[in-house]
Amino acid sequence: MLFPDMSDHFRFATQVIHAGTSPHKGTGARVTPIFHTNGFVFNDLEHGADLFVLKGKGFTYSRGSNPTTAAFEARMAALEGGTSAIAIASGQSALLVILLTLCESGDEYVASRQLFGGSLGLLKRMDKRLGIKVIWADPTPESIAAAITPKTKAVLIETIVNPTGQVVDLTGISRVTKAVNVPLVVDNTLATPALLRPFEHGADILFHSASKFLCGSGTAIGGVIIDGGSFNWVKDTRYPLISEPWEDYDDILLTQSFPDKAFSMAARLIGLRELGPGLSPTNAFLILMGIETLPLRMQRHCDNAQKIAAYLRTHPAVDHVSLPDSTDEHVKKLCPKGSGSIFVATLKGGLPAATRLLSRLKLFSHLVNIGESRSLICHPATTTHKQMSEAERHGFGIDPGTLRFSIGLENPEDLIKDLEQGLK
Numbered sequence: 001m002l003f004p005d006m007s008d009h010f011r012f013a014t015q016v017i018h019a020g021t022s023p024h025k026g027t028g029a030r031v032t033p034i035f036h037t038n039g040f041v042f043n044d045l046e047h048g049a050d051l052f053v054l055k056g057k058g059f060t061y062s063r064g065s066n067p068t069t070a071a072f073e074a075r076m077a078a079l080e081g082g083t084s085a086i087a088i089a090s091g092q093s094a095l096l097v098i099l100l101t102l103c104e105s106g107d108e109y110v111a112s113r114q115l116f117g118g119s120l121g122l123l124k125r126m127d128k129r130l131g132i133k134v135i136w137a138d139p140t141p142e143s144i145a146a147a148i149t150p151k152t153k154a155v156l157i158e159t160i161v162n163p164t165g166q167v168v169d170l171t172g173i174s175r176v177t178k179a180v181n182v183p184l185v186v187d188n189t190l191a192t193p194a195l196l197r198p199f200e201h202g203a204d205i206l207f208h209s210a211s212k213f214l215c216g217s218g219t220a221i222g223g224v225i226i227d228g229g230s231f232n233w234v235k236d237t238r239y240p241l242i243s244e245p246w247e248d249y250d251d252i253l254l255t256q257s258f259p260d261k262a263f264s265m266a267a268r269l270i271g272l273r274e275l276g277p278g279l280s281p282t283n284a285f286l287i288l289m290g291i292e293t294l295p296l297r298m299q300r301h302c303d304n305a306q307k308i309a310a311y312l313r314t315h316p317a318v319d320h321v322s323l324p325d326s327t328d329e330h331v332k333k334l335c336p337k338g339s340g341s342i343f344v345a346t347l348k349g350g351l352p353a354a355t356r357l358l359s360r361l362k363l364f365s366h367l368v369n370i371g372e373s374r375s376l377i378c379h380p381a382t383t384t385h386k387q388m389s390e391a392e393r394h395g396f397g398i399d400p401g402t403l404r405f406s407i408g409l410e411n412p413e414d415l416i417k418d419l420e421q422g423l424k
């Protein structure tokens, strides 16, 4: 095997460097090479035919799988404690493929109102264009329990909410979804497995935008879907792509051939082989490099964010800061290492004050990515959350004077000095 999975017996800081990769057999290359090839040569006719109906191991065509992206997949499955993973072009396409694997037109699912702006836009568009109906709820066990009906096919939440940094009650919510046998789909982008491993708290399917902390340097767009292997698809006939035979694949039954990863196999077939948004090997390489330093970076991101949030909280020009305090009991229980470095701060002077601060900052970059080594700032009401109504934005804590911060890895005193001159 090209990339034996050596992750099982090692701890997190070792896995981020080693899981899913080993020296390359042919050349001895120690770092996973970037395999820029579309096709992979078959040994003979039978070998090709077998691979096409998912018999045996090997690569056929890079739209479905590629050795560099496979290394990234194996590493992410190990880090999250899942059974398998699918590398995909972006966080946005990860969410799309999860929903299309679980739902068809006429189906409905429950989603948190507090999601990344791009996710909210996608869900609304799929509802309108494809008739895959979204029922909105607050990300609390009570609100989600009230929204679930016998027709609910999934529940979707973010573990740490973009842009407020709020940590949801994952344990409470998973208790609700388990009681009614509905898969819990979780966006773990803001936490990363370095801060929170949602499968340990009852999630069934995870996804990430790898464009953020996983990559860490703002150099690649990517995403990943991870299968927890925990949901019992056999018991449930409502998911035909997962629990019914695929006629055009020699009637393969995924729950039988791949019992611990039937969901991710279905997602790979419809998502990558059919729809086609695979991750480029170069982007997989850049993200793999980023992951090697993930735990070190996340600790520094969290420490820096707490310092900047504490400074902003006491500044007379600032109305409020959304980042939960590191001493908060709920946060300490779910994310003992910290709750990340993304938060919003609302200025007392409204839009003019926000405009002034953006124009004066020198060290913070004014752009819409998050999770980079650099500190970043943006104005959600006119960018990431532009598609919402003003009332929806306000409910989310986003007003005209609100700015989103992504605190980087710089010296925190330099960042505070920049804010000090900007807020003067």
Ligand SMILES: *Cc1c(COP(=O)(O)O)cnc(C)c1O
Pocket (backbone or CB within 6 Å): 089, 090, 091, 092, 093, 116, 118, 119, 158, 162, 187, 189, 190, 208, 209, 210, 211, 212, 221, 222, 223, 370
């Ligand atoms: C950025 C982001 C996404 C979308 O990811 P892309 O890689 O930009 O497509 C999804 N969820 C969250 C929480 C994000 O921050």
